Amino acid sequence: MAEELPRCFDPYLRYAIASEFKNFDFFDEQESKLFLFVELKHAGLADNFVRAMSPSDFGAEFGLTSPNSRYLTMRAYIRAVEKDSFRAWDDNVSRVELSLPLKPTAIQKGAQRNRSASEQPPTPLLIGVIDDGCPFAAAQFVKRIAGVASGTRVRGVWDQNEHAGRVPIPVGADVFGEKPFDFNYGLEFLRDSISGVVGLNDWIQLHKRANTIDEDGCYARGGFKTLKHQASHGAHVMDVLAGRIPLSARIARRDPPSWQPGDPLTDPACEADIVFVQFPESCLRDATGVWLKGYVADAVDYIMSFVDSGTTNVVINVSYGPTTGPHNGTSELEGKLRELVTHYDGVSVSPKLDVFLPAGNNYLSDGHIHFVRQTMAEPVHVEWTWRLPPDNTVLCFAEVWMKKNCTDNVIVTLTSPGGRSSSSTAGPAPPGPPP
Missing domain, CATH: 3.30.70 (Alpha-Beta Plaits)
Structure with a gap:
C-alpha cells in the first residue's frame, strides 16, 4: 500500500x-x-x-x-x-x-471574538510564549496602569489539550474557558469576561483571600495541571522573557543582585502583554518533537490574532523543538515561520515579528549523530548503537539523512539485542514494525 x-x-x-x-x-x-x-x-x-x-x-x-x-x-x-x-x-x-x-470532544466552538479588542490599553510589544505552564496570576505578571495593579498582563491562554476531562468550568450561570472559534480543539481563556464566559481577571478575583491571591487554588480549580508542581518550564521562560525583574538586576557581577523592577523605557518586556499557548500533554511526552509542528503552526497564528493597530512588535518564543528533521531551514514548519517573519517585517507590513526557536540542546544527550567520511570513498558500513530503556512507553524513531546521490543500494538494518533484524532499502517507504 x-x-x-x-x-x-x-x-x-x-x-x-x-x-x-x-x-x-x-x-x-x-x-x-x-x-x-x-x-x-x-x-x-x-x-x-x-x-x-x-x-x-x-x-x-x-x-x-x-x-x-x-x-x-x-x-x-x-x-x-x-x-x-x-x-x-x-x-x-x-x-x-x-x-x-x-479525539474530538462534544464542546461547541465559542462565539467569534475580536481578540485584539481589550478593556485595558494594549502594549506596543506583544510577547507570545508556546510552552508548558502559564502562571497568569503570579505577581510578576500583574498589569499596572499609572502604578496601580489592574489584573493580569496575560491577554489569553490557549490550552491545546483535547480530552474528555478538559471542558469549560461552570461558574454560576457562566463558564470559565471555551473552545476557540477558529481552532476547533482545546480551550481558550481570555483576560476579559464577555458573554457568559469568565475572563482570567475575574477568575483571579474569585480566588482572592484578603489581600492575597490563592494561586494554587486558582490554577487547580481551572484545570491547569502543570501548575500543581512547584516549578514549571513555562513559568521560568515567561519570567525570563517578560518578568518584572530584568536579567541585569538578577545577576551579580561585583555586587549582589539589585532585584529592582525593570524600567519600561529601557525594558519594555517587563510591562508587555503576553499570550500563552499550552502544549498538549501528549506532545510533551514525545521526546522526538515529531508531532509538535501542527500545534506550533496553529499557536503562532493564534498569538498573531491578538495584534491590533497599536502593536508594533511581536516576539514569540517556542520552547520545544524536534530532535528529528533536517535542521537546515528546509522543514515545513521552518518554511511557515520564515513566510510569517518575511511578511511581518515591520516596514511594509506591521507589526515586526520575531520568532525564537530552540536549537538541539536536548539536555546534552547526544541526540544527533553526524558521520563524516574520512576519505573520498563512500563508507560501506556504518554502525550505531540505539539504547532504549525497557520501561519506555512512547514511540521512538530514528532518522537517517544522506545526500540523494548517495542513496543508491543503501540498506538500513535494525537488529534487536536478541539478534533478530528488520531491513529496508532506502526510499520513502519506512520499514514495517520491527521485532
Whole structure:
C-alpha cells in the first residue's frame, strides 16, 4: 500500500497508515481525527484544496487559511488519507506531516471574538510564549496602569489539550474557558469576561483571600495541571522573557543582585502583554518533537490574532523543538515561520515579528549523530548503537539523512539485542514494525 500513497505523505504518516494507527493513543477510526500540517505546492491553492477535501465523510476542518500562504493545518478522519482523497493530495500538496491524532470532544466552538479588542490599553510589544505552564496570576505578571495593579498582563491562554476531562468550568450561570472559534480543539481563556464566559481577571478575583491571591487554588480549580508542581518550564521562560525583574538586576557581577523592577523605557518586556499557548500533554511526552509542528503552526497564528493597530512588535518564543528533521531551514514548519517573519517585517507590513526557536540542546544527550567520511570513498558500513530503556512507553524513531546521490543500494538494518533484524532499502517507504 505504501507505494500507492501520494508522494507528499511524510514517513510518519506512511508509518501510521502501514501500522493501522495501532500505536497511537486513543485513536478510534470513528471518532479520532488526524492532525496534519500541510505545505501547498504554491500560494493560492488553499481554496482549491479545501474544496477538494469537502466530502462530508472526510470530516475535514482547517485552521487559518490565506491566499498568500503555502501552509495550513488540517484535522480530518482517516478516510481523508485513503484512496478517494489521493487526487486532491497529488494536485495541491507538496508535503504533509502528521501530528498527533485528536479525539474530538462534544464542546461547541465559542462565539467569534475580536481578540485584539481589550478593556485595558494594549502594549506596543506583544510577547507570545508556546510552552508548558502559564502562571497568569503570579505577581510578576500583574498589569499596572499609572502604578496601580489592574489584573493580569496575560491577554489569553490557549490550552491545546483535547480530552474528555478538559471542558469549560461552570461558574454560576457562566463558564470559565471555551473552545476557540477558529481552532476547533482545546480551550481558550481570555483576560476579559464577555458573554457568559469568565475572563482570567475575574477568575483571579474569585480566588482572592484578603489581600492575597490563592494561586494554587486558582490554577487547580481551572484545570491547569502543570501548575500543581512547584516549578514549571513555562513559568521560568515567561519570567525570563517578560518578568518584572530584568536579567541585569538578577545577576551579580561585583555586587549582589539589585532585584529592582525593570524600567519600561529601557525594558519594555517587563510591562508587555503576553499570550500563552499550552502544549498538549501528549506532545510533551514525545521526546522526538515529531508531532509538535501542527500545534506550533496553529499557536503562532493564534498569538498573531491578538495584534491590533497599536502593536508594533511581536516576539514569540517556542520552547520545544524536534530532535528529528533536517535542521537546515528546509522543514515545513521552518518554511511557515520564515513566510510569517518575511511578511511581518515591520516596514511594509506591521507589526515586526520575531520568532525564537530552540536549537538541539536536548539536555546534552547526544541526540544527533553526524558521520563524516574520512576519505573520498563512500563508507560501506556504518554502525550505531540505539539504547532504549525497557520501561519506555512512547514511540521512538530514528532518522537517517544522506545526500540523494548517495542513496543508491543503501540498506538500513535494525537488529534487536536478541539478534533478530528488520531491513529496508532506502526510499520513502519506512520499514514495517520491527521485532
